[in-house]
Amino acid sequence: MPIEVNGKSFETDEEGYLADLSLWEKDLATAMAKEDDIDLTADHWDIINFLREYYEEYQIAPAVRVLTKAVGKKLGKDKGNSKYLYELFPYGPGKQACKFAGLPKPTGCV
Amino acid sequence: MAVKEFEKPILKEYTPIPELVEEATSHLAPFKSKEEFQKSLGYPGELVENWQEVALGKMGDLLKKYRSLRVYMDSCIQCGACTDKCHYYLGTKDPKNMPVGRQNLMRGVYRKHFTLPGKFFPKLVGAVDLTKEVLDDWYSYYHQCSQCRRCAVFCPIGIDTAEISMAAREIMDSVGVGQKYCNEIIGKANKIGNNLGLPKPALADTLEGLEEDVEEETGIDVKFPLDVKGADVLLITPSADFFAEPHVDGLIGYAKVFHEAGMSWTLSSYASEAANFGMFIGSYDNMRKLALRIRQAALDLGVKRIVFGECGHAWRVAYSFLNTLAGPFDFLDPRYPVPQHICEVTHDLINKNILKFDKSANDGKVITFHDSCNVARASGMGDVMGGQFSLPRDIIKATTNNFYDMDDDTIMEKTFCCGGGGGLLTDDLIELRMKGAQPRMEALKRVVEDHGVTHMAAICAICKSQFSKAFQYYGFELDQIISLHQLVGDALIMTKK
Numbered sequence: 095m096p097i098e099v100n101g102k103s104f105e106t107d108e109e110g111y112l113a114d115l116s117l118w119e120k121d122l123a124t125a126m127a128k129e130d131d132i133d134l135t136a137d138h139w140d141i142i143n144f145l146r147e148y149y150e151e152y153q154i155a156p157a158v159r160v161l162t163k164a165v166g167k168k169l170g171k172d173k174g175n176s177k178y179l180y181e182l183f184p185y186g187p188g189k190q191a192c193k194f195a196g197l198p199k200p201t202g203c204v
Numbered sequence: 205m206a207v208k209e210f211e212k213p214i215l216k217e218y219t220p221i222p223e224l225v226e227e228a229t230s231h232l233a234p235f236k237s238k239e240e241f242q243k244s245l246g247y248p249g250e251l252v253e254n255w256q257e258v259a260l261g262k263m264g265d266l267l268k269k270y271r272s273l274r275v276y277m278d279s280c281i282q283c284g285a286c287t288d289k290c291h292y293y294l295g296t297k298d299p300k301n302m303p304v305g306r307q308n309l310m311r312g313v314y315r316k317h318f319t320l321p322g323k324f325f326p327k328l329v330g331a332v333d334l335t336k337e338v339l340d341d342w343y344s345y346y347h348q349c350s351q352c353r354r355c356a357v358f359c360p361i362g363i364d365t366a367e368i369s370m371a372a373r374e375i376m377d378s379v380g381v382g383q384k385y386c387n388e389i390i391g392k393a394n395k396i397g398n399n400l401g402l403p404k405p406a407l408a409d410t411l412e413g414l415e416e417d418v419e420e421e422t423g424i425d426v427k428f429p430l431d432v433k434g435a436d437v438l439l440i441t442p443s444a445d446f447f448a449e450p451h452v453d454g455l456i457g458y459a460k461v462f463h464e465a466g467m468s469w470t471l472s473s474y475a476s477e478a479a480n481f482g483m484f485i486g487s488y489d490n491m492r493k494l495a496l497r498i499r500q501a502a503l504d505l506g507v508k509r510i511v512f513g514e515c516g517h518a519w520r521v522a523y524s525f526l527n528t529l530a531g532p533f534d535f536l537d538p539r540y541p542v543p544q545h546i547c548e549v550t551h552d553l554i555n556k557n558i559l560k561f562d563k564s565a566n567d568g569k570v571i572t573f574h575d576s577c578n579v580a581r582a583s584g585m586g587d588v589m590g591g592q593f594s595l596p597r598d599i600i601k602a603t604t605n606n607f608y609d610m611d612d613d614t615i616m617e618k619t620f621c622c623g624g625g626g627g628l629l630t631d632d633l634i635e636l637r638m639k640g641a642q643p644r645m646e647a648l649k650r651v652v653e654d655h656g657v658t659h660m661a662a663i664c665a666i667c668k669s670q671f672s673k674a675f676q677y678y679g680f681e682l683d684q685i686i687s688l689h690q691l692v693g694d695a696l697i698m699t700k701k
Contacts, residue, residue, distance in 0.1 A: 108235050108384075109631060152406035157447040160413050176449055180682065186673075188448065189631070201389050202399030203444040203479060203515075203629060203665035204451075 099125045111192075111199050118146075118196030126194050130185070134194070138182055140169065145195040155192050155200050210635045213295060213642045215649050215678060221288045228298035229639075233344040234632050237382035244391040245490055248380035255379040256334050260317050262378040266371050267318060273371050276363045277314040280307060286355040286365075291620050292348050295639030300345045303355035303365045309341055310368055343381060346372040348636055350626035351484065352577035357617050369626070370486030377485055385630035386481045390490055397497065398443035398477035404430075407473055410446050418456060424698050426463045428455075428471070431505065435470035437462070438502050440478045440522075440543070441513025442665035451668055454514050454687025458546050460696050461689070465553050469511075475501035478518035479665065484627030491521065495529040508537035511544045514687055516576035516625065516664030519545055523583040545585050547663065550692055551595045554602050561603050561695040569659045570606040571691065572651050573597060574644070574671070575619035576664035590616070596663055596688055603695040608655040614647040622662075624670030634673075641674035648680070661688045 095110070096103045099121050105113035110126065112118055123142060127134045134142075144164055148156040156164070158176060166174015179187035188200050239249030252258055267274045286303035288294065293301040300306060308330070315322030315331035322331030332338060351366035376382065392401040402410075411428035418426045429435060439462075445455040462469045475497040482491030502510055510533070512522050522543045527533065533542040541548070553559045573596060585591035593616045600607050614620050623640030651657040662668050662685060671685035 152403065152409065154400065154402050154406045156406075157410045157413075157452070158449045159417065159452050160410055163413060163417070176682070200400060200447065201385075201392060202447070203442055204400065204448040204669050 097122065097125055109193075109199060112196040115149075115196045115198070122196065123194040130190065132183075138191075138194070141165065141179065141182060141187065141191050142195045145191055145197060149195070149197050155188060155197050158188060161187060208635070210639075212677075213639060215642070215646050217646070217650065219294050219643045219646050222294065222297040224299045225297040226299060229296045229301065229348060229636060230298070230341070230344055232348060232633060232636050233340075234347050234628070234630055235384040237384045237387040241384065241387040241391050242377070242380060242382050244394070245377070245382070245387055245487070247377045247382055247387075251380045255339070259334060259339070259375050259379050262375045263313070263371075264318070266374065267314075270367070270371065272364070272367055276307070276368055277311055277318075279361050280304060280311065280363055281361070283360065285358050285360060286363075289355045289358045290349075291352075291354070291623060291643045292350070292636065292640045295623070295642040296348070296636065298348075300341070301348055303359075303363075306345055306349055307363065307365055307368050309338070309345055310372055313338065339376070339381070342372050343376060346376070347383060347628065347633070350577070350621045350624070350628050350640070352621035352625055353581040354577065354618065354621065357581065366626070370483070372486075373484070374486035377487065382485070383627065385632075386485050386627040390481050390485070390494070393477050393479075393481070393494055393497075397472075397474050399479050399481070400443045400447055402443055402446060402476065404473040407446060407471075407476060411471070414452070414456060414459070418459070422698055424463070424701060426456075426459050428459055429469060430471050431473050432468075432470035433505050435468045435505060435507055437467055437469035437509045437511050438475075438498075438505055438507040439469055439471055439511050439513060439546075440475060440498055440518070441471070442478045442515040442518065443476055444665035444669065445513055446476075448665075448669060450672070450683065450686045450690060451514075451665055453690035453693065455689075457687065457689025457691070457693030457696075458513060460693045460698065461546075461550050461553065461559065464696055464698055464700055465558050466700065470505060470507070472501035472505060474504070478512055478515040478522075480518055480521045481627060483517055483521055491525070492529045495521065495526060498526070499530040499533070502533070503535065509540045509544065510536065510542060511546055511549055513546050514663040514665065514689065516578040516666060520578040520582040545595075546689065547595045547599060548585055550599055550689070551586060554599065560697045561692075562697050563603060563605050563695055565695040566604040566691055567606070569604065569691075570608065570655060570657045571600055571604050572608055572610055572648065572657045572660050573600055573615075573688075574622065574660050574662045574667060575615050576662060576667050577619060577621045577625055579663060580617055580619045593617075596661075599688060600661060600691060603691045608651050608657055610647040610651050614643065620644040620647065622664075622667040622670040623674060625664075625666050629666050629670055637670060638674060638677050641670065641678070645674060645678045645680075652680075659684050659686050661686050661691060663688045
């Protein structure tokens with residue numbers, strides 16, 4: 095199902111993940127989040143931006159530990175944990191945040 | 205995420221046998237595999253034109269190759285012993301999720317095309333043609349079986365529905381109807397070495413991060429070696445152990461055990477996956493291809509032993525089939541079983557007094573243990589009967605002060621599946637997964653209420669991920685599911701710097 099944003103149409107897979115991640119833009123993330131009833135705040139963007147940077151370097155989303163550690167370093171230890179990430183992305187930081195960031199869905203036993 | 209609303213089961217003291225609701229979950233079917241994933245596994249990209257002919261040909265092959273399948277088709281007396289034993293039936297109320305109902309989907313076609321009475325008197329023996337509707341039913345209901353084999357424990361004949369589901373999935377793959385979740389993942393493991401598609405640089409970075417974390421926490425330089433030639437032990441663990449929580453705490457536990465025992469070990473970037481989804485799709489060829497990566501890694505790194513981390517079905521493949529799939533392993537040290545489970549390693553080290561624990565480190569927790577289906581019903585551990593049940597429990601008791609088992613009918617060989625096994629741990633089946641988790645959640649709720657259990661330990665990556673989701677759904681906390689080796693790692697007294 096394609097998503098329409100700013101008059102542009104973005105192809106996604108059956109689960110709503112962006113088909114071509116090079117086409118990602120910020121308004122698309124906002125629109126995807128809205129569909130999940132989430133208003134993206136600066137806290138969400140910190141995570142989304144980190145995911146995109148990590149993916150750029152490693153061609154995969156970061157492991158949860160890598161993510162929580164990076165968040166902890168940047169935002170303080172009280173936020174460097176899964177609970178904080180789940181508060182932001184209730185369906186799981188790995189899957190929901192990846193979707194908003196335009197990354198493919200992590201596969202496997204996760 | 206957009207998940208269609210469905211009725212939430214209410215947890216009761218015991219799981220009641222529900223009244224039947226015909227076609228209750230006939231709407232559930234996982235996403236179909238795309239052409240590219242199908243082709244990479246050697247299957248047609250989409251439903252082939254002469255699919256009936258191909259499917260029946262494949263079924264005939266499988267009936268010859270696996271005598272068990274023919275016995276299962278022929279020998280059911282429809283006694284009903286299995287009917288209320290499947291967690292998916294208990295959770296969904298759909299009679300086609302009764303094990304016999306699921307088997308009959310194939311049995312009808314078998315009778316029509318492979319038995320004389322079915323050819324001449326189809327109506328008398330419930331024989332049916334393989335129509336598109338039947339194929340659709342197969343796709344739906346053979347993907348509502350987690351191949352957990354609980355029904356087989358209660359079947360007086362020993363019919364194994366898991367094998368029937370595997371055969372059905374292989375037949376469907378052979379006509380171009382595959383499941384996205386499994387087949388995409390097998391493709392990734394073939395290409396990159398693990399189900400996640402975690403490339404070596406990312407794996408190395410993740411492991412380095414874990415070394416920093418453990419050092420920061422304990423002051424001890426515990427290594428997480430990768431691709432170290434000449435190491436004694438090759439650890440094959442599910443890639444979820446690198447990626448997800450609570451899995452990673454188990455990996456930290458294994459590393460602490462190896463460190464404290466002074467064992468040299470390594471992970472492999474080429475074989476960075478224990479899981480073998482080839483089994484879920486019933487494909488010997490795909491299962492073998494994945495297993496051969498482990499052999500290759502062991503040869504390339506020159507290790508002496510192979511040890512498997514906490515992964516349920518991987519242990520079935522490893523324990524029961526690894527030698528015939530990828531053996532002989534005559535190049536490994538013959539003093540150790542090939543392969544070994546991490547629980548066997550830890551248990552042995554505890555018995556030899558090499559590992560010592562401060563149980564009070566886990567005093568904040570009251571533990572119960574979830575037996576994972578493939579470990580419980582398709583493998584063994586150690587050199588004692590039922591070791592797959594006793595070894596993990598021995599380890600828990602050595603590392604904690606508070607342990608309570610769940611109800612007898614829900615543990616050991618009668619354990620209930622987590623609800624996400626057998627290649628069903630995918631978001632498109634979330635309704636099935638949550639409903640299928642009901643019996644386990646009810647058993648857990650009872651020990652929570654009766655004994656104040658705070659955490660459930662498991663030794664399977666699928667179980668851990670499934671429970672992370674199911675716990676939140678049923679009102680428990682996300683972090684109440686833990687890796688068994690987290691308990692080990694947290695209580696282990698580290699004496700070596």
